[in-house]
Amino acid sequence: MKQRKKQPVQTRSAILEAAGSEFSRKGYSGAGLGPIVASAGLTKGALFHHYPDKRSLAVAWATDSLAAAMESLWLTPLGGVASLDAFRSLSRARCMELQPDDATSTLVAITAETAAADPVLAAALDAVFSAWKSAISSLLERGKAAGWIHRSIQPEAEAAFYVAVFSGFTVTTKASPGESVRRTCATALEAYLETLRAQ
Amino acid sequence: MKQRKKQPVQTRSAILEAAGSEFSRKGYSGAGLGPIVASAGLTKGALFHHYPDKRSLAVAWATDSLAAAMESLWLTPLGGVASLDAFRSLSRARCMELQPDDATSTLVAITAETAAADPVLAAALDAVFSAWKSAISSLLERGKAAGWIHRSIQPEAEAAFYVAVFSGFTVTTKASPGESVRRTCATALEAYLETLRAQ
Numbered sequence: 018m019k020q021r022k023k024q025p026v027q028t029r030s031a032i033l034e035a036a037g038s039e040f041s042r043k044g045y046s047g048a049g050l051g052p053i054v055a056s057a058g059l060t061k062g063a064l065f066h067h068y069p070d071k072r073s074l075a076v077a078w079a080t081d082s083l084a085a086a087m088e089s090l091w092l093t094p095l096g097g098v099a100s101l102d103a104f105r106s107l108s109r110a111r112c113m114e115l116q117p118d119d120a121t122s123t124l125v126a127i128t129a130e131t132a133a134a135d136p137v138l139a140a141a142l143d144a145v146f147s148a149w150k151s152a153i154s155s156l157l158e159r160g161k162a163a164g165w166i167h168r169s170i171q172p173e174a175e176a177a178f179y180v181a182v183f184s185g186f187t188v189t190t191k192a193s194p195g196e197s198v199r200r201t202c203a204t205a206l207e208a209y210l211e212t213l214r215a216q
Numbered sequence: 217m218k219q220r221k222k223q224p225v226q227t228r229s230a231i232l233e234a235a236g237s238e239f240s241r242k243g244y245s246g247a248g249l250g251p252i253v254a255s256a257g258l259t260k261g262a263l264f265h266h267y268p269d270k271r272s273l274a275v276a277w278a279t280d281s282l283a284a285a286m287e288s289l290w291l292t293p294l295g296g297v298a299s300l301d302a303f304r305s306l307s308r309a310r311c312m313e314l315q316p317d318d319a320t321s322t323l324v325a326i327t328a329e330t331a332a333a334d335p336v337l338a339a340a341l342d343a344v345f346s347a348w349k350s351a352i353s354s355l356l357e358r359g360k361a362a363g364w365i366h367r368s369i370q371p372e373a374e375a376a377f378y379v380a381v382f383s384g385f386t387v388t389t390k391a392s393p394g395e396s397v398r399r400t401c402a403t404a405l406e407a408y409l410e411t412l413r414a415q
Binding site: 043 | 241242243244245246316317321324325327328329330331332333338341342345346372373374376377379380381382383384385386387388390391392393397400401403404405407408411
């Protein structure tokens with residue numbers, strides 16, 4: 018334990034990693050602090066030293082770990098998209114590889130479960146959604162400027178729509194898992210994206 | 217209690233109503249059987265007589281109460297839609313009146329929380345999603361036959377897409393409540409529906 022105490026950054030990182038795994042598999046209410054500390058190799062006292070309660074742990078996880086995971090999964094690749102075909106390909110890939118415990122699915126599930134009842138957690142989760150939406154909105158702005166997105170398209174509205182579509186996919190594919198559902202989702206999403214193309 | 221015992225249908229109905237209220241506000245893991253029996257005016261023994269555990273209660277609630285609520289909210293109105301403009305109006309109305317504890321939001325939240333880990337509950341929830349999708353698919357088929365939906369549209373794929381979009385809205389509007397977000401969602405949804413119109 019002594020070594021852990023001298024490495025607060027590593028300790029917090031181990032806690033947040035364990036918390037993320039627990040939240041993604043069991044949701045917010047279902048997540049136990051016991052399994053989290055056990056998985057991080059700590060005591061509850063050490064956990065409470067860093068995060069006084071489950072809510073502050075969830076806020077830190079959303080702000081740090083979840084935001085970083087969404088950046089790798091979405092923001093960075095979206096920043097490199099330079100054509101509608103590339104956006105279609107990325108969207109299809111994200112659909113086909115969707116997993117019930119990945120960053121997008123976990124963001125959606127924890128938000129659906131908690132955001133209406135907890136404004137503080139809602140604000141932390143909304144910041145993650147906002148970064149995702151902004152990356153898409155910027156992509157659509159770039160596409161309009163470069164001439165591969167139709168000039169009548171409103172980037173912010175379409176970005177909000179895209180994020181809602183994909184968020185919905187994370188839920189409907191849980192109810193009905195299997196590759197054929199994902200393929201239908203991916204195809205419908207590509208058909209929608211095609212409506213944004215410059216004529 | 218004697219009278220309740222003689223009215224099993226009313227007792228089950230009172231339990232499912234109380235369960236629905238609890239699930240919609242607290243999710244599945246967060247829902248307490250104590251508050252449910254208190255709200256239904258019963259003992260835990262009476263609850264367990266009808267539903268041996270929380271999962272069987274949730275399955276019955278999804279199959280009966282939630283399915284009936286989705287029928288009133290979606291299936292019946294969708295059955296009466298006879299033009300793209302009427303479909304747009306209904307979609308906008310459902311967006312604008314979206315509440316974090318209504319039937320659609322609760323279906324999505326409970327599915328996001330539980331479906332990946334519980335195949336039995338997932339099947340009950342998937343049946344509710346399927347009925348919703350079928351109603352939209354039928355509407356699009358009718359529209360194709362009547363000439364107000366474009367003949368190239370694939371009703372099942374677009375129905376799955378519509379359900380995902382709306383499911384996503386229930387989550388993103390929780391993260392970011394307020395009328396302006398709903399209005400953006402409604403406008404983007406109408407713009408998408410316009411892409412289905414027969415030219």
